[in-house]
Amino acid sequence: MLITLLVSIAVISLISVFLSLLMVIADATIGNYGVVKITINEGIRDLEVLGGQPLLRSLQQEGIFIPSACGGRGSCGLCKVKVVEGGGEYLPTELPFISEEERAQQIRLSCQVKVKNDIAIEIPEELFYVKEFSTTVEKIRNLTHDIKEVTLRLIDPGEITIKAGQYIQFVVPEYEDLDEEVYRAYSVASPPGDATHVELEIRLVPGGICTTYVHEHLKEGDTVTINGPYGDFYLRESDAPIIFIAGGSGMAPIKSILLDMEKNANPRSAQYFFGARSKRDLFLLDEMKALESSIPNFSFVPALSEPLGEDNWEGEVGLITDVVRKNVSDAQASEAYLCGSPGMIDACIKVLTDLGVSEDRIFYDKF
Amino acid sequence: MHNFAIFFASIFTGNILLTTYLGMCSFLSVSKELKTSLGLGAAVVFVMATTTPLNWMVYQWLLIPFGLEYLRFIVFIIVIAAFVQLTEMALERYSEGLYQALGIFLPLITVNCAILGASLFMVIREYTLATSFFFGLGSGIGWALAIVAMAGIRQKLKSAKIPPGLEGPGITLVIAGFMAMAFMGFSGMIALT
Numbered sequence: 001m002l003i004t005l006l007v008s009i010a011v012i013s014l015i016s017v018f019l020s021l022l023m024v025i026a027d028a029t030i031g032n033y034g035v036v037k038i039t040i041n042e043g044i045r046d047l048e049v050l051g052g053q054p055l056l057r058s059l060q061q062e063g064i065f066i067p068s069a070c071g072g073r074g075s076c077g078l079c080k081v082k083v084v085e086g087g088g089e090y091l092p093t094e095l096p097f098i099s100e101e102e103r104a105q106q107i108r109l110s111c112q113v114k115v116k117n118d119i120a121i122e123i124p125e126e127l128f129y130v131k132e133f134s135t136t137v138e139k140i141r142n143l144t145h146d147i148k149e150v151t152l153r154l155i156d157p158g159e160i161t162i163k164a165g166q167y168i169q170f171v172v173p174e175y176e177d178l179d180e181e182v183y184r185a186y187s188v189a190s191p192p193g194d195a196t197h198v199e200l201e202i203r204l205v206p207g208g209i210c211t212t213y214v215h216e217h218l219k220e221g222d223t224v225t226i227n228g229p230y231g232d233f234y235l236r237e238s239d240a241p242i243i244f245i246a247g248g249s250g251m252a253p254i255k256s257i258l259l260d261m262e263k264n265a266n267p268r269s270a271q272y273f274f275g276a277r278s279k280r281d282l283f284l285l286d287e288m289k290a291l292e293s294s295i296p297n298f299s300f301v302p303a304l305s306e307p308l309g310e311d312n313w314e315g316e317v318g319l320i321t322d323v324v325r326k327n328v329s330d331a332q333a334s335e336a337y338l339c340g341s342p343g344m345i346d347a348c349i350k351v352l353t354d355l356g357v358s359e360d361r362i363f364y365d366k367f
Numbered sequence: 368m369h370n371f372a373i374f375f376a377s378i379f380t381g382n383i384l385l386t387t388y389l390g391m392c393s394f395l396s397v398s399k400e401l402k403t404s405l406g407l408g409a410a411v412v413f414v415m416a417t418t419t420p421l422n423w424m425v426y427q428w429l430l431i432p433f434g435l436e437y438l439r440f441i442v443f444i445i446v447i448a449a450f451v452q453l454t455e456m457a458l459e460r461y462s463e464g465l466y467q468a469l470g471i472f473l474p475l476i477t478v479n480c481a482i483l484g485a486s487l488f489m490v491i492r493e494y495t496l497a498t499s500f501f502f503g504l505g506s507g508i509g510w511a512l513a514i515v516a517m518a519g520i521r522q523k524l525k526s527a528k529i530p531p532g533l534e535g536p537g538i539t540l541v542i543a544g545f546m547a548m549a550f551m552g553f554s555g556m557i558a559l560t
């Protein structure tokens with residue numbers, strides 16, 4: 001009896017040990033790609049990394065952060081990078097996210113491409129300046145029933161260089177059912193002048209991973225990791241009149257831009273249309289009103305689409321698209337900056353082009 | 368002769384998916400598109416045709432001599448998992464084309480019960496090494512045939528009007544039932560023993 005038991009244990013262990021050994025050997029031989037070279041932007045930077053890992057991860061380990069929202073599972077389609085050489089064939093997992101045009105340009109999902117040999121890639125230069133920051137939550141306050149303002153104080157590095165309007169990525173740690181870090185993009189609401197703080201405006205998305213974490217778990221004093229800055233949503237240098245349009249948490253980047261304009265006493269004429277459903281969705285009204293007097297040529301136009309009786313609302317009523325159409329007559333020379341839901345942005349782009357704004361002067365971040 | 372009989376029987380009369388309903392999970396989830404189901408089908412053919420004889424060797428030469436037949440479940444699973452893992456690594460390294468076509472599906476089928484099922488049937492039916500190979504190959508082809516047929520039907524189904532409660536897995540199971548009945552038409556031809 002005892003003998004049978006021992007024999008079975010021995011045989012099972014033997015098989016397992018043999019197979020594990022086989023795997024270890026395979027890992028060290030078949031799975032070992034040695035040191036390979038990643039050439040970035042024709043040699044502006046060269047990296048030497050251990051092969052066999054996804055490109056996204058290899059770059060991250062060397063301090064180059066490609067925007068990504070799904071943590072490399074191939075489900076967000078954000079981690080696009082141009083692979084000039086050595087990327088191999090497209091994988092079926094990439095194809096849903098890659099358009100014909102991008103395919104012709106060799107744009108790949110960097111979380112799916114494995115670095116198996118020397119590889120050459122091109123990335124926007126600004127990504128070199130993207131860093132990872134550890135921060136602590138200095139303050140959390142409610143802006144509306146579903147938007148919280150989160151102020152982060154940078155610890156390491158202690159300062160960030162950012163353009164007004166850009167965004168950072170918030171790293172959500174493992175919590176509850178989440179068994180893997182995920183990243184979510186949030187526009188920075190604080191002005192670049194304050195390099196030691198990053199202020200975010202985060203709207204609760206029911207069932208959302210990051211927003212639930214921020215609204216229900218995050219407390220003042222907690223540690224938060226972010227990386228950034230990213231994005232090309234910032235004020236272009238020109239004299240053109242500006243039309244800002246935002247809804248909900250789309251306020252964030254525009255607030256940063258406005259505070260920056262205030263600091264520089266920017267004389268450009270600017271109109272800011274802010275759309276909300278009813279009064280309980282409006283916030284920072286006093287701050288925006290105050291900016292009307294401190295920015296030379298600025299006016300703020302809040303509009304409600306469904307004001308309630310008790311709101312006693314005397315301002316503009318209607319969809320933001322209608323309000324813009326009503327208040328803007330000639331926009332041929334204007335630049336437009338939009339921020340909000342994809343639906344809202346698409347509708348606004350249509351109105352703006354109708355009003356004569358050329359499409360290459362319309363800038364937006366779709367949330 | 369016997370081997371060929373087994374081979375054809377395991378494709379048609381004793382189709383592992385449609386007669387024993389093994390390997391259902393990937394059958395239901397991956398049969399949405401013809402191309403992916405072809406890839407998965409090919410991966411199953413390969414893995415079944417190789418792991419069944421491999422497990423035969425482990426069983427005859429290791430488990431029987433030590434009187435450990437009762438350990439076959441766990442041992443077969445470990446062998447299949449290790450083999451699949453190794454194959455995937457090798458494909459990824461040495462053959463981009465094959466990795467594209469087969470490799471990415473391999474992790475999906477490590478835990479496919481049809482594959483373990485084939486190894487266990489091979490034991491119950493006391494096949495020889497050669498027969499095990501033909502049985503594994505045939506079962507794999509049978510499974511692939513079924514999933515490809517299902518994918519073909521499901522592509523047509525996209526434009527069909529399906530009662531709301533039956534959408535997705537519901538209607539797929541109903542169709543699998545019909546397919547099984549259709550395959551019963553083969554049952555008089557050759558028996559799987």
Ligand SMILES: Cc1cc2nc3c(=O)[nH]c(=O)nc-3n(C[C@H](O)[C@H](O)[C@H](O)COP(=O)(O)OP(=O)(O)OC[C@H]3O[C@@H](n4cnc5c(N)ncnc54)[C@H](O)[C@@H]3O)c2cc1C
Pocket residue numbers: 167184185186187188201202203204205206207208209210211212231249250252253365366367
């Ligand atoms: C450049 C940029 C800047 C941003 N800035 C801000 C900001 O300043 N403030 C802010 O609040 N948000 C901002 N966002 C949005 C933010 O990044 C998150 O997407 C959002 O907060 C939801 O994250 P989550 O993890 O809570 O939700 P997730 O877990 O990602 O899920 C969101 C919810 O919506 C559903 N869902 C997911 N995708 C879709 C879809 N395509 N259509 C319909 N439903 C879907 C999910 O099932 C889930 O219920 C920005 C996004 C971008 C790209």
Ligand code: FES
Pocket residue numbers: 056067068069070071072073074075076077078079109110111112
């Ligand atoms: S990181 Fe999300 S698709 Fe690559």
